[in-house]
Amino acid sequence: MAANDPPSIPAYVPISQISSPAWFDAIDESARAEIVDHLKEKTNNFANEISAETYKFTEGHKLTKDHTNELLTFCRQASVATDRPKLEVTCPPQNALASNLLFKKDGSLDVPILKEHLTKEGRLEKKDCIKIALQAGKIMHEEPNLLRLKDPLTVVGDIHGQFFDLLRCFKVGGEPGTTSYLFLGDYVDRGCFASEVVMYLFSLKITFPKKMYMLRGNHESRHLTAFFNFKDECIYKYDLDVYDAIMDAFDNLPLSATVNDQFLCMHGGLSPDIRYLREIDEINRFQEVPREGPFCDLLWADPVNEEEQQENQEDNDFYDWFFENEVRQCSYKYGTKAANFFLQKNNLTAIIRAHEVFPDGYKMHFLNKKTKVPRVFTIFSAPNYCDVYRNKGACLKITDNTLNIRQYVWSAHPYYLPNFMDVFVWSLPFVAEKATSMLHSILNQAEIETANKDSQNPGNSEVVVSDESGLKEKSQVLKNKVVAVTKMMNLFKLLREEQQNVVTLKQLSPNKKLPNGILAKGPDAIKHAISSFSSAKATDRANEAFPMDKKTQAKMMTRTQSRGTRFSLMDTEELDGLMSEDGHLPASSPTVQIDDVLNKSPIKG
Ligand SMILES: [Mn+2]
Numbered sequence: 001m002a003a004n005d006p007p008s009i010p011a012y013v014p015i016s017q018i019s020s021p022a023w024f025d026a027i028d029e030s031a032r033a034e035i036v037d038h039l040k041e042k043t044n045n046f047a048n049e050i051s052a053e054t055y056k057f058t059e060g061h062k063l064t065k066d067h068t069n070e071l072l073t074f075c076r077q078a079s080v081a082t083d084r085p086k087l088e089v090t091c092p093p094q095n096a097l098a099s100n101l102l103f104k105k106d107g108s109l110d111v112p113i114l115k116e117h118l119t120k121e122g123r124l125e126k127k128d129c130i131k132i133a134l135q136a137g138k139i140m141h142e143e144p145n146l147l148r149l150k151d152p153l154t155v156v157g158d159i160h161g162q163f164f165d166l167l168r169c170f171k172v173g174g175e176p177g178t179t180s181y182l183f184l185g186d187y188v189d190r191g192c193f194a195s196e197v198v199m200y201l202f203s204l205k206i207t208f209p210k211k212m213y214m215l216r217g218n219h220e221s222r223h224l225t226a227f228f229n230f231k232d233e234c235i236y237k238y239d240l241d242v243y244d245a246i247m248d249a250f251d252n253l254p255l256s257a258t259v260n261d262q263f264l265c266m267h268g269g270l271s272p273d274i275r276y277l278r279e280i281d282e283i284n285r286f287q288e289v290p291r292e293g294p295f296c297d298l299l300w301a302d303p304v305n306e307e308e309q310q311e312n313q314e315d316n317d318f319y320d321w322f323f324e325n326e327v328r329q330c331s332y333k334y335g336t337k338a339a340n341f342f343l344q345k346n347n348l349t350a351i352i353r354a355h356e357v358f359p360d361g362y363k364m365h366f367l368n369k370k371t372k373v374p375r376v377f378t379i380f381s382a383p384n385y386c387d388v389y390r391n392k393g394a395c396l397k398i399t400d401n402t403l404n405i406r407q408y409v410w411s412a413h414p415y416y417l418p419n420f421m422d423v424f425v426w427s428l429p430f431v432a433e434k435a436t437s438m439l440h441s442i443l444n445q446a447e448i449e450t451a452n453k454d455s456q457n458p459g460n461s462e463v464v465v466s467d468e469s470g471l472k473e474k475s476q477v478l479k480n481k482v483v484a485v486t487k488m489m490n491l492f493k494l495l496r497e498e499q500q501n502v503v504t505l506k507q508l509s510p511n512k513k514l515p516n517g518i519l520a521k522g523p524d525a526i527k528h529a530i531s532s533f534s535s536a537k538a539t540d541r542a543n544e545a546f547p548m549d550k551k552t553q554a555k556m557m558t559r560t561q562s563r564g565t566r567f568s569l570m571d572t573e574e575l576d577g578l579m580s581e582d583g584h585l586p587a588s589s590p591t592v593q594i595d596d597v598l599n600k601s602p603i604k605g
Pocket residue numbers: 158186217218219267354355356
């Protein structure tokens with residue numbers, strides 16, 4: 001990121017070496033304060049262009065342009081000249097972006113300034129966050145549950161708070177405003193820059209309402225954002241009012257979209273309760289994401305994975321339709337026949353969805369044997385998901401009925417401790433290790449002394465008789481304590497030595513606990529848990545589920561078991577009329593290309 005910084009940012013100067021110009025110090029004190037306040041507002045945000053207004057303002061205080069520019073340099077220096085031990089890390093803007101810079105005079109948003117500010121980890125004014133959320137929510141409120149879109153268009157999957165990867169995605173997929181976009185949801189949670197993602201995407205929605213479309217993902221809900229880290233992020237960077245405004249805006253996100261009347265896009269997938277597209281429009285979407293039913297399925301369902309299907313070939317019919325989604329603990333998995341049936345009924349070619357991470361950033365499911373076109377596409381756009389998966393990200397460009405997959409790798413991003421932990425909490429393993437090792441030494445000494453006393457005693461049998469059992473007991477208690485403290489000491493030693501990996505592992509643990517028993521297994525188990533895509537996925541598996549207590553869990557199980565595994569309204573006639581192996585073939589079937597952008601223009605990780 002350092003390479004992209006505009007040249008106007010001054011080099012680091014220690015604060016003691018900065019002084020304002022001598023002629024300025026001679027000015028009346030209150031006027032001086034007023035001028036500095038005005039200029040600081042501009043320079044803290046490193047705005048490159050100082051408006052004519054600023055010159056007018058300073059002219060009013062009898063300053064020439066040269067004077068003003070000299071002062072600007074001073075203020076710019078002062079704004080970055082804090083005590084920074086690592087000079088190559090630029091100081092984030094210290095003030096929120098001024099409203100008059102974020103909004104132009106006509107009330108429209110200045111998107112480039114917003115992008116520059118957010119890239120530097122700058123914050124916005126609270127009132128501006130709420131204003132942006134309200135405006136975006138209002139625009140989306142007017143949209144139908146099922147958007148009808150045409151290509152050319154770029155489809156983007158899960159972002160999960162990875163703002164710096166989102167910027168890379170825009171470079172690969174096309175400039176927003178020029179290129180049309182459809183986002184499939186899951187903007188927030190997991191990554192630490194979700195407020196930046198939401199504010200930037202909402203601003204694009206407000207600025208380009210007909211070129212920028214956003215659908216709802218399962219994470220755009222109060223339930224999940226409170227369980228994962230987005231609520232914490234909002235409170236850490238802003239406050240609850242901003243969080244509430246964003247949640248209210250999420251209630252307006254549409255649920256699905258068709259592209260060229262050929263592709264159906266949504267976050268999760270099919271529902272046994274939706275046979276026809278028109279049934280999607282009948283849903284009341286202006287609410288929290290429900291735990292079951294068609295609304296829930298569109299956001300939560302997954303296609304059956306083919307290994308699972310092949311392993312259970314004797315029971316194929318079961319895996320071909322809808323069955324209980326164990327990983328998610330809610331909604332369903334849908335199989336080939338369910339997808340085929342739905343596509344035929346609705347004259348569609350394929351389903352494009354997000355919701356699942358894959359090593360290449362995309363996955364083609366249920367390939368049509370004749371056309372080689374998959375019936376279901378997964379697109380996942382958050383590379384190196386949770387900083388441990390090491391997966392690529394991808395977006396899907398649809399142009400002239402051609403599906404073009406473009407991959408990209410992850411970008412560096414500023415560091416936060418997991419779950420916005422503070423440095424004091426982070427340092428506890430070091431303190432704990434020291435404290436237990438001190439306790440260990442004390443107890444050890446006490447044990448040695450007791451043992452010594454023990455061995456001196458046999459000569460004085462008369463005196464000691466009544467005491468002996470008590471002494472033995474005491475010595476046993478001490479021994480147990482030493483054993484317990486030794487165990488504890490080793491645990492804390494491990495925690496301290498493996499701090500880096502443990503902290504990374506905690507990133508996968510929204511409940512702030514490490515996976516059960518992992519510490520007892522030692523450093524290799526910790527390293528293994530985050531060492532590769534498959535092991536990171538296995539470690540993270542529990543977090544893919546709908547977070548709930550045991551009672552709800554029991555209720556959900558009965559529900560899925562008691563439901564039909566096919567479409568709920570399907571009649572026998574429809575079943576008989578089923579279905580050629582290849583499903584619906586449109587006159588011109590689309591072609592799929594995988595663009596090897598990674599090899600054309602190497603991108604540094
Ligand atoms: Mn999801």
